[in-house]
Amino acid sequence: MGRSFRSRLVLASTVQVVAFVATAVAVLAWSTDDYASEQVRAAATEARARFAQQRDEVARTWVAATVEYARSPRLLATAAIPDVDDATFAEVLAELQAPIVAVLDPAGRVVGSRGGWRPGTQLGTAPGCAAAVAGTAGDHVWPHPAGPAFVAVVPLVQGDELLGALVRGQPIDATFAARIPVLAGYDHVLAFGPMVLAQHWRSTADAIDLQPLLDLATGPTSERTRDLTLRLDGTDHPGLALPLHADGGMVFLAQDLRGIYAH
Numbered sequence: 001m002g003r004s005f006r007s008r009l010v011l012a013s014t015v016q017v018v019a020f021v022a023t024a025v026a027v028l029a030w031s032t033d034d035y036a037s038e039q040v041r042a043a044a045t046e047a048r049a050r051f052a053q054q055r056d057e058v059a060r061t062w063v064a065a066t067v068e069y070a071r072s073p074r075l076l077a078t079a080a081i082p083d084v085d086d087a088t089f090a091e092v093l094a095e096l097q098a099p100i101v102a103v104l105d106p107a108g109r110v111v112g113s114r115g116g117w118r119p120g121t122q123l124g125t126a127p128g129c130a131a132a133v134a135g136t137a138g139d140h141v142w143p144h145p146a147g148p149a150f151v152a153v154v155p156l157v158q159g160d161e162l163l164g165a166l167v168r169g170q171p172i173d174a175t176f177a178a179r180i181p182v183l184a185g186y187d188h189v190l191a192f193g194p195m196v197l198a199q200h201w202r203s204t205a206d207a208i209d210l211q212p213l214l215d216l217a218t219g220p221t222s223e224r225t226r227d228l229t230l231r232l233d234g235t236d237h238p239g240l241a242l243p244l245h246a247d248g249g250m251v252f253l254a255q256d257l258r259g260i261y262a263h
Contacts, residue, residue: 047253048225050182051242058179059139059152066152066168067137069096078112079103079156079163086112086119100149100169106133106162115169116145123167127247128153132165141172141192141247148172148192148249172249174198187237187254189230190244191217197249205232210252216241217250228252 069075078084078092089112093101100115108124110117123129128138137154151169155162170176177183177190177198189199191213201208209231216228228241230252239254 047182047186047255048240048242051180051251051253054180054182055245059150062150062168062170063137063139063152063154066154066166069168070154070156070166075103075166076156076158076163080158080161084111088112090114096166096168098168098170100144100151100167100171102167102169103156104129104133104165104167106164108133108165111164116149126153129165133162135162139245141245141249142167142169144169144171146171147195147197150176150245172197172244174200183251183253187239189213189252190249191252192244192249193218201232203232207234208232213241213250213252217244217248230254 072092072095075092075096078089081088089103093103093112093114096114098115100117102110102113102115102117102123104123105111108122108126108129110119110121110123113119113121117123123142124133126140126142128136128140131138132153132155135155135157137152139150139152141148142151142153143149149169149171151167153165153167156164156166172190172192177188177200183200187201189210190197191210194214194217196210196214199208199210212228212230216226225243226241227238229236229238231237237254239252242251242253243249244251
């Protein structure tokens with residue numbers, strides 16, 4: 001039986017309304033996704049900038065403090081003693097606040113130390129050592145018996161004489177990560193070469209696949225930040241892979257999307 005004109009009109013109107021609603025929902029979904037994507041990009045940009053700024057501030061502060069320690073008349077007088085031994089440095093180095101401390105001669109050999117390096121250890125080929133014993137201070141990542149360490153390496157200068165270099169360091173671990181405030185608010189992993197140096201997850205995870213980050217940390221150092229996804233208990237955790245330091249290593253900074261998609 002054919003529909004009345006009124007029925008056909010109602011049906012046509014209903015179809016138009018349904019089509020309009022479907023289109024509106026699709027446009028809203030697209031707009032929401034686009035907004036969320038913009039928010040994710042903005043959050044990633046901010047996280048990258050904050051991490052780099054805070055990492056650099058930690059380095060500047062550590063180097064500046066080490067420069068001040070290197071001006072200690074007592075330390076300089078001890079370093080100037082011909083054929084000085086490690087025992088002579090013991091009391092002086094105890095005053096230098098750092099987990100790892102070493103005094104190097106002009107050839108980069110350890111003559112006094114506390115916290116890991118043995119006297120006589122040759123560190124002349126470590127990044128920045130040659131520059132330090134030539135008069136230029138810097139921050140670096142150095143090999144250490146306990147694992148990679150973040151160090152400030154500054155020249156020891158008495159008058160016009162370069163006596164060697166002072167090294168103040170700290171292990172790259174959870175304590176080091178806590179010095180970078182942005183990491184306290186995110187799940188994160190610090191890696192250097194094949195080693196995981198520190199990690200923090202707000203939720204307990206039994207199975208964590210960190211290999212993608214370790215692959216980056218082992219490869220050539222790059223200042224390029226990249227997207228990276230790690231799997232925890234079979235769930236993808238997107239985030240950013242950031243250079244830990246110019247000397248190598250990577251940081252994974254998880255991107256918390258829950259707040260963005262909740263809007």
